Amino acid sequence: MSMIDFEEILKNINASLKSKKLYPVGHPATLTPLKKTFTQLTEVLQDKKSFALAIVNEALVVEDDLIEDSETLYPDLLENMAAMNVDAIVFERGLKEDEITKAVDLLGGEPLQGDSLVKAVEAAGITHITLKSIPVGKRNVLEIYNDAVGAIVDVMDEIRMGKIPKAEPVNSIVDEMTTAVFEDANAIMGLTMIKNYDNYLFNHSVNVSILCLSLAKAMGLSQHEIHCAGVGGLLHDVGKTGVSEDIIRKPGGLSSEEWEKIKEHPTMGSKIVNKMEKMDALIENMVLAHHVKYDCSGYPNVTDKVHPLTQIVTISDAYDALTTLRVYQKPQDPVEAVKLMMTLSGRHFDPATLKTFVDMVGLYPVGTMLRLATGETAIVIKGNPDNAPCPVVKVVHDEDGNTLDDPIEVDLREDPDRNIVATVNPATANIELADFFENEARESDK
Numbered sequence: 001m002s003m004i005d006f007e008e009i010l011k012n013i014n015a016s017l018k019s020k021k022l023y024p025v026g027h028p029a030t031l032t033p034l035k036k037t038f039t040q041l042t043e044v045l046q047d048k049k050s051f052a053l054a055i056v057n058e059a060l061v062v063e064d065d066l067i068e069d070s071e072t073l074y075p076d077l078l079e080n081m082a083a084m085n086v087d088a089i090v091f092e093r094g095l096k097e098d099e100i101t102k103a104v105d106l107l108g109g110e111p112l113q114g115d116s117l118v119k120a121v122e123a124a125g126i127t128h129i130t131l132k133s134i135p136v137g138k139r140n141v142l143e144i145y146n147d148a149v150g151a152i153v154d155v156m157d158e159i160r161m162g163k164i165p166k167a168e169p170v171n172s173i174v175d176e177m178t179t180a181v182f183e184d185a186n187a188i189m190g191l192t193m194i195k196n197y198d199n200y201l202f203n204h205s206v207n208v209s210i211l212c213l214s215l216a217k218a219m220g221l222s223q224h225e226i227h228c229a230g231v232g233g234l235l236h237d238v239g240k241t242g243v244s245e246d247i248i249r250k251p252g253g254l255s256s257e258e259w260e261k262i263k264e265h266p267t268m269g270s271k272i273v274n275k276m277e278k279m280d281a282l283i284e285n286m287v288l289a290h291h292v293k294y295d296c297s298g299y300p301n302v303t304d305k306v307h308p309l310t311q312i313v314t315i316s317d318a319y320d321a322l323t324t325l326r327v328y329q330k331p332q333d334p335v336e337a338v339k340l341m342m343t344l345s346g347r348h349f350d351p352a353t354l355k356t357f358v359d360m361v362g363l364y365p366v367g368t369m370l371r372l373a374t375g376e377t378a379i380v381i382k383g384n385p386d387n388a389p390c391p392v393v394k395v396v397h398d399e400d401g402n403t404l405d406d407p408i409e410v411d412l413r414e415d416p417d418r419n420i421v422a423t424v425n426p427a428t429a430n431i432e433l434a435d436f437f438e439n440e441a442r443e444s445d446k
């Protein structure tokens with residue numbers, strides 16, 4: 001079978017989907033291309049047991065061949081597949097004509113996804129055609145991270161335009177991050193090491209949200225409380241939209257007036273959250289009180305109204321801020337940050353919550369850079385809960401400081417020669433942690 005025939009099949013499926021939008025059910029403009037599709041597929045399926053077309057990087061792939069210009073040539077097919085999250089369509093030998101008609105009806109109809117699509121295929125009695133979807137939960141963590149940045153950018157834009165931000169996108173991205181934290185916390189925690197200075201406030205908000213979700217999970221909280229912690233973390237600094245950029249980015253000391261302005265952000269933030277639809281009072285409290293310390297110092301002066309779970313945001317916020325390079329502060333490496341925070345246990349931070357946090361990030365948090373006894377430099381990618389001093393790392397520089405194109409993964413439990421000698425401050429090391437974890441996220445998706 002030649003490529004031309006494959007493209008004929010795509011052309012006919014696309015034509016019937018397009019006609020479905022323009023003509024009533026059963027119109028020849030829809031049925032004629034379907035009949036042709038059936039004849040062609042039957043022929044193809046004499047040689048092979050199944051025939052698949054798929055979307056790869058937004059282009060159509062038939063069997064193993066990428067179809068050039070598929071976006072221009074078969075827009076309706078691509079659009080309908082995307083609307084239903086269908087990544088591949090597989091036709092099998094034994095295919096009947098009415099199965100094609102019904103499958104195209106489904107594809108061109110109301111967008112259904114996941115389970116509802118599977119049920120609809122079953123109900124239609126389609127057994128020789130599979131509409132395959134990559135489960136939503138399997139989305140690349142980097143995509144989820146970037147969508148979360150997009151969500152907080154949108155929220156802040158809406159606030160600047162004087163609108164009340166929409167709650168739905170915030171809730172749904174937090175649900176996705178929650179799934180990611182439960183499936184593979186290391187992968188998404190690694191992304192919190194992306195300390196993008198230009199977008200400090202956005203990345204910081206997403207990082208804090210991820211840390212809050214992981215901490216809430218480690219504390220064994222309910223689904224609802226975990227969700228609140230994630231949303232609280234994402235929105236904790238939205239009140240900063242009311243503080244001018246110059247003040248937020250100002251290097252060096254702030255005047256007392258400027259400082260007063262900054263101190264308004266929790267109150268302003270909680271007022272915004274209060275106006276958003278269906279936001280739990282706990283979330284509002286987390287935003288209002290994230291700078292109130294365990295010993296009741298801090299701001300604003302609302303200590304009598306602070307919910308104990310607010311400490312989740314306070315601790316996650318402090319950790320992310322400490323490990324980030326700021327105009328007025330050199331970043332601490334994660335190990336140093338944890339040590340510093342421990343000295344503030346019982347003063348800034350609730351000891352029990354802080355203990356859970358420290359156990360969660362581990363002795364060497366994901367993203368810590370290490371100098372090994374071999375002279376190599378490595379980055380922690382996963383803790384070993386049974387043996388905290390020996391995490392799983394990727395060696396990124398050899399003993400001469402040369403960057404390895406292909407970092408080597410080593411479980412330090414199994415390699416006594418590669419003892420940890422010291423932690424390395426990423427600010428002084430010749431590596432872009434963000435690039436490293438972005439690559440990791442892509443790798444793990446393969």
Ligand SMILES: [Fe+2]
Pocket residue numbers: 236237265290291
């Ligand atoms: Fe804040």
Ligand SMILES: [Fe+2]
Pocket residue numbers: 204236237317
């Ligand atoms: Fe913050």
